[in-house]
Amino acid sequence: MTQTHYWTVGPAGDPGQPAIREAAALLRQGELVAFPTETVYGLGADARNTAAVAAIFAAKGRPSDNPLIVHIADRSQLANLVERPDETAERLMDAFWPGPLTIVLPALPGAVSPLVTAGLATVGVRMPAHPVALGLLAAAGCPVAAPSANRSGRPSPTQAAHVRADLDGAIAGIVDGGATGVGLESTVVAVEDGAVRILRPGGVTAEQLRAALPAGTAVLAGAETAADAADAPRAPGMKYRHYAPRGSMAIVAGDDADAVSRTIQRRLDQAKREGERTGVLTCEEHAHRYRADVVAVCGRLAEPESIARGLFAALRRFDDEGAAFLLAEPFGHGGQGIGAAVWNRLRKAAEGRIVSADEAGRSENAGL
Ligand code: TXA
Numbered sequence: 183m184t185q186t187h188y189w190t191v192g193p194a195g196d197p198g199q200p201a202i203r204e205a206a207a208l209l210r211q212g213e214l215v216a217f218p219t220e221t222v223y224g225l226g227a228d229a230r231n232t233a234a235v236a237a238i239f240a241a242k243g244r245p246s247d248n249p250l251i252v253h254i255a256d257r258s259q260l261a262n263l264v265e266r267p268d269e270t271a272e273r274l275m276d277a278f279w280p281g282p283l284t285i286v287l288p289a290l291p292g293a294v295s296p297l298v299t300a301g302l303a304t305v306g307v308r309m310p311a312h313p314v315a316l317g318l319l320a321a322a323g324c325p326v327a328a329p330s331a332n333r334s335g336r337p338s339p340t341q342a343a344h345v346r347a348d349l350d351g352a353i354a355g356i357v358d359g360g361a362t363g364v365g366l367e368s369t370v371v372a373v374e375d376g377a378v379r380i381l382r383p384g385g386v387t388a389e390q391l392r393a394a395l396p397a398g399t400a401v402l403a404g405a406e407t408a409a410d411a412a413d414a415p416r417a418p419g420m421k422y423r424h425y426a427p428r429g430s431m432a433i434v435a436g437d438d439a440d441a442v443s444r445t446i447q448r449r450l451d452q453a454k455r456e457g458e459r460t461g462v463l464t465c466e467e468h469a470h471r472y473r474a475d476v477v478a479v480c481g482r483l484a485e486p487e488s489i490a491r492g493l494f495a496a497l498r499r500f501d502d503e504g505a506a507f508l509l510a511e512p513f514g515h516g517g518q519g520i521g522a523a524v525w526n527r528l529r530k531a532a533e534g535r536i537v538s539a540d541e542a543g544r545s546e547n548a549g550l
């Protein structure tokens with residue numbers, strides 16, 4: 183056990199303020215420090231220090247073949263990390279940095295610990311758009327490897343309290359900068375022969391990528407199928423159990439929202455009769471439709487960004503309140519805009535269990 187240090191900082195990331203200076207000093211000494219970014223909280227370590235990076239994998243319980251994203255505060259740091267980016271990569275940096283976009287680039291040999299890249303010849307780099315993150319990275323002065331600051335498999339942390347719940351006593355410090363903004367992780371892309379491939383959908387949407395690139399630049403968005411294919415795990419982390427509550431969750435999908443709600447309630451009632459502690463993942467607009475032990479509202483359907491922002495905290499509620507039989511509305515189904523990332527995380531949280539509202543209705547009716 184370590185005594186975990188807590189600092190509360192304002193929204194501004196003045197690198198001179200004591201909390202940031204102390205946290206940066208710990209990073210430079212090879213310690214682990216969690217900090218807010220605009221997506222989720224990250225668990226940082228000096229990317230050049232193999233012992234420090236090894237400690238990230240140990241604290242998270244993370245499989246060692248899943249590479250880490252390297253965070254920088256300034257583009258001048260790229261010269262020591264990666265080969266000279268091509269024109270397409272430069273354009274993406276111009277358009278989206280600082281921001282929730284990770285770009286996979288050819289690594290300079292020896293630039294970061296081999297544990298960061300999990301033996302790949304590439305490294306994912308991002309410049310976060312959170313003033314506290316930028317202030318900390320600038321004060322540390324080194325490239326910082328930082329996965330999401332959760333125990334492996336748990337929903338990513340969007341508040342310092344989530345980090346504390348998972349990692350208190352296991353890391354040197356937590357910089358509390360309040361709730362994160364986007365709520366889902368960065369989009370991970372690779373640039374291949376001028377085309378941009380989305381390896382993990384996230385805070386920057388496919389539509390935004392297309393709009394920022396010259397007409398005719400292909401943006402390949404089939405990330406889930408590409409990354410899930412056993413023979414081509416391009417963003418290696420995508421193949422693991424992720425974001426999942428401890429209970430068992432299924433998504434109820436269907437075009438008719440009323441039918442979805444009816445199916446969910448019928449199944450909740452049945453589970454309740456069988457003695458289960460039940461939970462439903464819903465939105466402000468539909469919350470009144472449900473009776474369950476835990477009615478977790480992630481956001482407003484009319485504002486998809488709010489669903490992204492609230493998803494992980496809502497999933498954590500099921501664990502906190504002990505709900506084990508869980509059903510979710512099909513947020514992001516169809517995959518437009520930020521919905522692609524929401525659907526990706528929700529599907530993983532449900533470990534692929536998707537029930538059709540219509541079929542469920544029919545088969546249950548047939549049994550009556
Ligand atoms: O928003 C985020 O990206 C957050 C915050 C803390 O910055 N970080 C984050 O890190 O989500 P993590 O470790 O949970 O996810 C990293 C993802 C994994 O899916 C990993 O496989 C992929 O990025 N990745 C990292 N390096 C890669 C590489 N060289 N090639 C392909 N995929 C890579």
Ligand code: MG
Nearest residue numbers: 329330338367
């Ligand atoms: Mg993660």
